Amino acid sequence: MKIEMKDYCKTLRGAEVLKHINMTFTSGNVYGLKGQNGCGKTMMMRAICGLILPTSGEVLIDGKVLGKDMSFPESVGVLIENPAFINAYTGFKNLRFLADIQKKITDEEIREAITEVGLDPDDKRSYRKYSLGMKERLGIAAAIMGTPELIILDEPLNGIDESGVEMIKKLIADLKEKSKLVIMSCHDAEDLYSLCNVVVNVSAGKIISTEGEAK
Amino acid sequence: MKRKTACFSHVLLHDIRYSILISWKKYLALFLVTEAIIGALMVRIQSDCQLGMVLPPLTAGDVLTYLLSGAKIFRYGAGIPFEIPYIWIFIYLMIAFIVGENHANLMTSRYMELLLSQEKHRWWASKCIVTVLDVLLAYVTIFAAVGISLFWGIKPVLKISPDIMKALIWKAFTLKPNQWTVIFVLLPILTSVCISLLQTVSILFFKPMICFTGVITLLVVSLFYCNPAVIGNGTLPLRNTILPFEGTIRTLDVALADAVLIVASIIIGNIKIKKVDLLSEV
Numbered sequence: 001m002k003i004e005m006k007d008y009c010k011t012l013r014g015a016e017v018l019k020h021i022n023m024t025f026t027s028g029n030v031y032g033l034k035g036q037n038g039c040g041k042t043m044m045m046r047a048i049c050g051l052i053l054p055t056s057g058e059v060l061i062d063g064k065v066l067g068k069d070m071s072f073p074e075s076v077g078v079l080i081e082n083p084a085f086i087n088a089y090t091g092f093k094n095l096r097f098l099a100d101i102q103k104k105i106t107d108e109e110i111r112e113a114i115t116e117v118g119l120d121p122d123d124k125r126s127y128r129k130y131s132l133g134m135k136e137r138l139g140i141a142a143a144i145m146g147t148p149e150l151i152i153l154d155e156p157l158n159g160i161d162e163s164g165v166e167m168i169k170k171l172i173a174d175l176k177e178k179s180k181l182v183i184m185s186c187h188d189a190e191d192l193y194s195l196c197n198v199v200v201n202v203s204a205g206k207i208i209s210t211e212g213e214a215k
Numbered sequence: 216m217k218r219k220t221a222c223f224s225h226v227l228l229h230d231i232r233y234s235i236l237i238s239w240k241k242y243l244a245l246f247l248v249t250e251a252i253i254g255a256l257m258v259r260i261q262s263d264c265q266l267g268m269v270l271p272p273l274t275a276g277d278v279l280t281y282l283l284s285g286a287k288i289f290r291y292g293a294g295i296p297f298e299i300p301y302i303w304i305f306i307y308l309m310i311a312f313i314v315g316e317n318h319a320n321l322m323t324s325r326y327m328e329l330l331l332s333q334e335k336h337r338w339w340a341s342k343c344i345v346t347v348l349d350v351l352l353a354y355v356t357i358f359a360a361v362g363i364s365l366f367w368g369i370k371p372v373l374k375i376s377p378d379i380m381k382a383l384i385w386k387a388f389t390l391k392p393n394q395w396t397v398i399f400v401l402l403p404i405l406t407s408v409c410i411s412l413l414q415t416v417s418i419l420f421f422k423p424m425i426c427f428t429g430v431i432t433l434l435v436v437s438l439f440y441c442n443p444a445v446i447g448n449g450t451l452p453l454r455n456t457i458l459p460f461e462g463t464i465r466t467l468d469v470a471l472a473d474a475v476l477i478v479a480s481i482i483i484g485n486i487k488i489k490k491v492d493l494l495s496e497v
Contacts, residue, residue, distance in 0.1 A: 012492070051326055052492040071335045084324035086236055101229045101331040103222075142327060 001027045001062060001075075001149045001181050003048060008057035010043060010205075017043050019205040021057070027149065028179040029214045030172055032186060032196030040205040041185045042080060045152045048183065049078050076150040077143035082135055087128035091138045092121045095145055105146035113145035114138070116174075118167045132159040140168065144175070151175060153184040157191060169195055223341070226332045230345045238313045238349070242356050245309050249360035252302055253278055256383075257367060263382055270382060276373040276395065278361050281383050282306075283399045285451030287460045288441045300438070300451075307407065307434055307450060310353045314346055314411045315427040318418050326493055335488045343481055346415045350407045354400070388459055398452045402466055406449025409473040410434075412480040419487045443468040446476065 003025040010018040018040050025031055025048070033041040046052045047059060050072040059066040061073050085094040091114055099105035111121040117137040130138065136159045143151055153172075157165050172195050175182050186192040192199060198212040256278065264270055286300040321342070332338040365371050373395060377387035390398070410430060417426040437447025441454050441463055448454055449469040454462035 046493070049326075049330065051329075053490060072330050072333055074333070076330055078327065078330060080326065081324060083327045084320045086233075088236070097229070097232070098327055098331065101225050101328060103225055 001073075002060075003073075003150070003181065004060040005044075005047065006058050006060065008047060008059060009055050010047065010052060011055045017205050018047065018054075021047075021205075021207055023200065023207060023210075024214075025181055025183060026214055027181040028176065029198055030176050030182040030184065030196045031214075032184055032192040032199045033202055034185070034189065034192055034199050035202035039202045041202050042154050043205070044202065045078075045080055045154055045183060045185070048150075049073065049076060049080075049152060051080075073150050075148040076152065077145070077148040078152045079139045079143040079156060080152070080154045082139050083142055085127045085135075085138065085142075088126050090126060091119055091123060091130070091134075091141070094127055094138065095142055098142060099145060109146050110141075113141040116144065116167070116171050117141045118164050133161055133164060136160055137164060137168075140171075144171070147175075147178065147180065149180060151180055151182045153182070155185055155187065157186055157188065165191070223337050226328075226337055227341045227344060229328065230341045231348060234317045234345050234349060237317055241309060241313050241316075242352060245306070245353060245356045246360050248305060249282065249357050250364065252282065253360065253364045256281060257364075257369075260379070260382070268382065270378055271376045272368065272370055273379065274370040274372045274374055274376060275361055275365065276375040277379045277383070278364065278369060279358070279373070280375050280380065280395070280399060280452075282357060282361070283403060284384055284453050285403075286438055287453045288462060289439045291439075303450070304434070306353070306357070307410075307447075308431070310350055310407055310411060311414060311427055311430040311434075313349050313353065314414050315418075315423050315430075317345065317349060318342065318415055319423040321418055322491070322493055329493065336485060339484050339488045342415060343412060343484065346411045347408050350404060350411050353407075354404055384453070386459055390457070394457060397466060398455045398457060402455075402469060403450040403452065405470060405473045405477075406446055409446055409449075409476045409480075412477055416480040416484040416487070419484060419491055443472060446472055449473060 005021045005023045008018055008021040009016065021044065033044060035041050043052065047054065050066045053067050061070065064070050066073070086097065089097060092110060095110045095114065096107070099110060114121040117140050119134060119137050119141065127138070136156070140153065140156050143153060156168055160168065169191070172182055172184070184196070196212065198210060198214050200210050201208040257273065260270060260273060282302055285303045286298065289297050329335070329338050373392050375390060375395065377389055381387040410433065414426050414430050417429060434447045437445045437451065441448055443464055446469070448464045451464070452458070453460050454464040456462055456465050
């Protein structure tokens, strides 16, 4: 998969939140977006998913224009804020409920995703009883279930304990080995540099610099 | 690469299940309150009979007319007290609440559903259908409540009794079953669908609470202003010109207005969803 952002600009209520973004993302790499709060990292992620549309410029996914040739990337998993899970359902049941929209993701794949984030797929507790860290993990599991080609994770390590952080790091490394395209953001620079082979520095809606090399 | 596409039926089934999961308690509340209202009605009829009024046994038509009648015309300064239609307020508030809460997170945390649906038009079509189903299910709930109360001796016929109407709604009237069905069921359902779709499409533009408030405002304005252009009047059968309550609401006028607004809502939503930003930080 190859994602190209070409001179992408986004204005919201008179404020330029993304300015002339030019960036290429390719599979087999983990890209980290680094910058202060409000610099445009999450907006970039939303732009790549197709959740927002450009004021000017475009996003190309394997040569197809997002928003014209396709509404959304064909194979994508996203974690941007906690998804609207059903409070009365268990973690497994919530992911099953979401996955039923496509009927392509098996129970085994869901169980695998839940296990990979350190949760128990047989846990009978409902989502409303989950801690913040557990909710975050389930959100990550929703993003990775079925192993989509493009995975976007906005601050995936927030609210997760040390053992969970190590688990998520291993998960991201595995995804890279499987030649998936991962785009993530993280406040901890050390974690970001250890996980990502390309770090994109974002400030005031612009890409200031990139560090590292894509494969 | 595993190609992931979602067929429309899966998207729709997901949305229907979501709607039921989120709203089943509200439908239960609607059912129970309707049962309580029917119970209170039966007590009232019994006490009227005990006071010497000669009233026939209640029919299902009488009960449904009582539940769905709404309000007569409001005449400012006429010296005639305006009876607030609490039952009507409750029913349509519940419908607005159900629709509002089902779609509350459409533009924010339900992004995964949209991504998995893969196609915005498909997603929007499903939301419109679920909105219609929400309204229909609310009416089914009311009818089910009446159906259950037949065990208390209510006659299972849609025919309405003029004497009961005189006792409950202060004027005797009769209607043919097909007229009753149009004015008390079909037209209010159509209008309610119209209002609910307007509420749903407005969620693409404004926050859900603002949209809910907008619906409440529309219903309140409808109560006090009898005009087919104020579409809430379609849910107030007593204002229909067929009934002897000096109403000015013609069935065809309301039905046409509803149909136009329904189509407009669907089209506007379809256009908007192509351009809307989800999860906007603003």
